[in-house]
Amino acid sequence: MDSVVSDAASSFGVTPLLDEEGPVQPWQTDRTRAPIATKIVVAGGFGVGKTTLVTAVSEITPLQTEALMTEASEETDDLTATPGKLTTTVAMDFGRLTLDEDLVLYLFGTPGQQRFWFMWDDLVRGAIGAVVMADTRRLKDCFPALDYFESCGLPYVVAVNHFDGSERFEPEDVREALTIPAHIPVMIMDARRRISVIETLLSLVGHALDETPE
Ligand SMILES: Nc1nc2c(ncn2[C@@H]2O[C@H](COP(=O)(O)OP(=O)(O)OP(=O)(O)O)[C@@H](O)[C@H]2O)c(=O)[nH]1
Ligand SMILES: [Mg+2]
Numbered sequence: 001m002d003s004v005v006s007d008a009a010s011s012f013g014v015t016p017l018l019d020e021e022g023p024v025q026p027w028q029t030d031r032t033r034a035p036i037a038t039k040i041v042v043a044g045g046f047g048v049g050k051t052t053l054v055t056a057v058s059e060i061t062p063l064q065t066e067a068l069m070t071e072a073s074e075e076t077d078d079l080t081a082t083p084g085k086l087t088t089t090v091a092m093d094f095g096r097l098t099l100d101e102d103l104v105l106y107l108f109g110t111p112g113q114q115r116f117w118f119m120w121d122d123l124v125r126g127a128i129g130a131v132v133m134a135d136t137r138r139l140k141d142c143f144p145a146l147d148y149f150e151s152c153g154l155p156y157v158v159a160v161n162h163f164d165g166s167e168r169f170e171p172e173d174v175r176e177a178l179t180i181p182a183h184i185p186v187m188i189m190d191a192r193r194r195i196s197v198i199e200t201l202l203s204l205v206g207h208a209l210d211e212t213p214e
Helices: 003-011 050-057 114-123 136-152 171-178 194-211
Strands: 036-044 066-068 087-089 093-099 103-109 129-134 156-161 186-189
Touching: 036 050, 036 136, 036 194, 050 093, 050 103, 050 129, 050 156, 050 194, 093 194, 103 194, 114 136, 129 136, 129 194, 136 156, 136 171, 156 171, 156 194, 171 186, 186 194
Parallel strands: 036 103, 036 129, 129 156, 156 186
Antiparallel strands: 066 087, 093 103
């Protein structure tokens, strides 16, 4: 792990959780079928559901670097949209998902708060693409992530995490509001539902393949 990340994790008293990998799968030892490992970044504004997404699909106990939020951050961290939120990511989330036995996705969730954005350059290194999460109640929070991936040229998809009780919009409405180009997938999803997250990740993998020169 990157030293910045591990330093940050230890200084916040975060304990990486133990791996629960289960028995070795046949494809893991079959040398003729080496799985392709890919790195995917999950980004978006504060409290949009990045940690929830990684946790929903990871087949290993996800590594989390959550720190309790205190009154000290009251003025910077707006909890209006997520009143039940008690913790925030201070370094990264990490999880793994095997798709189709030959494709392993390593998921790296970014910290949402602006004061931790200096870690993004390290987190995105080697990634094939990014999921930019958005919440329609605070769409502008995803602009920094969109700008970041636009400027570094990393393929991305936009995943609108639909929160219960918030108004439901069509993907095309969100595309227009965020001025997302037509070739970039925009989808409405639920970060808590594994199947919904897998659809989002498959769409990113397909999009990244389309965007990457042969
Ligand atoms: N109703 C609903 N709540 C959600 C959904 N996704 C996440 N939440 C809740 O919203 C809060 C924010 O989730 P997190 O996954 O911690 O958000 P995050 O983007 O990782 O936050 P930071 O790392 O602090 O930026 C938590 O209290 C979740 O339980 C969703 O799809 N629907
Ligand atoms: Mg988080």
